Amino acid sequence: xxxxxxxxxxxxxxLLSVDSTLLFSAYGFGWGYCAFALPAxxxxxxxxxxxxxxxxxxxxxxxxxxxxxxxxxxxxLPGTGERVTLSTADF
Numbered sequence: 001x002x003x004x005x006x007x008x009x010x011x012x013x014x015l016l017s018v019d020s021t022l023l024f025s026a027y028g029f030g031w032g033y034c035a036f037a038l039p040a041x042x043x044x045x046x047x048x049x050x051x052x053x054x055x056x057x058x059x060x061x062x063x064x065x066x067x068x069x070x071x072x073x074x075x076x077l078p079g080t081g082e083r084v085t086l087s088t089a090d091f
Contacts, residue, residue: 009069014061016054022061026072035083046091067091
C-alpha cells in the first residue's frame, strides 16, 4: 500500500487526566474512530517529553503526532469500542 492509498487519519486534541495520562481519539474517513490513552511514562520514553509536567506532555504529543499516527496505524484495534492504551513498545 502506498502513502496515497492510506486513509488520512486525524488526532483530536489530548485531554490530561488526573493521573497524567493523555486521552485522545484518532479518526478518519474510511478508517473509522478509536479512543486512545497514552500514559505519561510512554510520552516521556516514546515521544521524548523532558518531564511529566502538563506542558511537557502536551508539547511532546504535538511534536510526536507523526509517530503517534504510525503507532496507531500498526496497532490492532478492537471492534468493541473500548479505549486502547498505547505503551512505549508501540513506538
